[in-house]
Structures are given as structure tokens and as C-alpha cells.
Amino acid sequence: MKAAIIYTSKTGNTEELALELHGCLSRHIPTDIYTAGRISPSQLNDYEIIIIGTYTWGMGEIPLEMMSLYEWIECQNVNHLTTAVFGTGDRFYPNFCGAVDKFRDMLYVHTNLAATLKVELSPQRSDREKCERFADILMKRISKQASPV
Numbered sequence: 001m002k003a004a005i006i007y008t009s010k011t012g013n014t015e016e017l018a019l020e021l022h023g024c025l026s027r028h029i030p031t032d033i034y035t036a037g038r039i040s041p042s043q044l045n046d047y048e049i050i051i052i053g054t055y056t057w058g059m060g061e062i063p064l065e066m067m068s069l070y071e072w073i074e075c076q077n078v079n080h081l082t083t084a085v086f087g088t089g090d091r092f093y094p095n096f097c098g099a100v101d102k103f104r105d106m107l108y109v110h111t112n113l114a115a116t117l118k119v120e121l122s123p124q125r126s127d128r129e130k131c132e133r134f135a136d137i138l139m140k141r142i143s144k145q146a147s148p149v
């Protein structure tokens, strides 16, 4: 079983978070990491777990470079995929991490959504624990699927 993190970042905050999560997840499961556009949606078929990372743009919008991934997942029959979504945003804006919310709602409908994580701007030391928890929740979901009771 393999996981892929696909993220986008303009000023580095979401990238920092993606790298932190990559470190946490790699301790549990082989995890590849890509920036948006470096993996074609069809290559996602190689993975059982997809983790999406995004900042928020406009007024609570998903960045343009993440839209093809969003639309691909929305149109495929991928309810076997386990997914998670994380992102950074700024509470100054009315829709804090609105792009994470939009992905979350779509992934909840179309996939086996396991976890979400929102961080304000650049991840702090205190966010490390949240990253560990995010990875643990994801792993628990996988093990539940592997051995249903």
C-alpha cells in the first residue's frame, strides 16, 4: 500500500506543512510527494491513499492549479480511495482555509475521507503534534479497512 501527497504552495506555508506531514506519514507507510501538476491524475491509480494540500485563494477559493485534480476525483469512480486534506490559510479572511473545506466536502462524497487539517499561515512547533495525529488517524482508518470486524 502506498500514499501520495499532492500539494500546492505559493509562498511556502503549505509546502512546510506538506513536508512535515510527509515525515510523519513516511514512518508508517511509503509516501511519495508531488507538487500540483507534477503528477497526472491518472497516475493516482498507483496509490491507495491520496493526501491533498492546498492554500486558499480569492475569497475562500481553491487555487487554479488544483482544479484539475479536484475535477478528476469528482468525475471518477474512486470510492475505494482513502483520502485526507490539509491546508494553510489566514484568519484575516472570512473563509478561513475555504479551499480545504471545498475539497473536504467533495472528498467526503466521492472517497473514503479520513482526516482534515487546517493551519494558520506558517506551521508552528505546536502544529507538529497535529501532524502526528493526522497521520495516526489516517493509519487507523487504513487498518480498519484492512481488517473489518
Ligand SMILES: Cc1cc2nc3c(=O)[nH]c(=O)nc-3n(C[C@H](O)[C@H](O)[C@H](O)COP(=O)(O)O)c2cc1C
Pocket (backbone or CB within 6 Å): 008, 009, 010, 011, 012, 013, 014, 015, 055, 056, 057, 058, 059, 060, 061, 088, 089, 090, 091, 093, 094, 095, 096, 097, 098, 120, 121, 122
Ligand atoms: C489574494 C489572497 C487571498 C487569500 N484568500 C484567503 C481566504 O479566502 N481564506 C484564507 O484562509 N486565506 C486566504 N489567503 C491566505 C493564504 O491562503 C495563506 O497565506 C496561505 O498560508 C498561503 O499558503 P502558501 O504559503 O502555501 O502559498 C489569501 C491570500 C491572498 C494573498
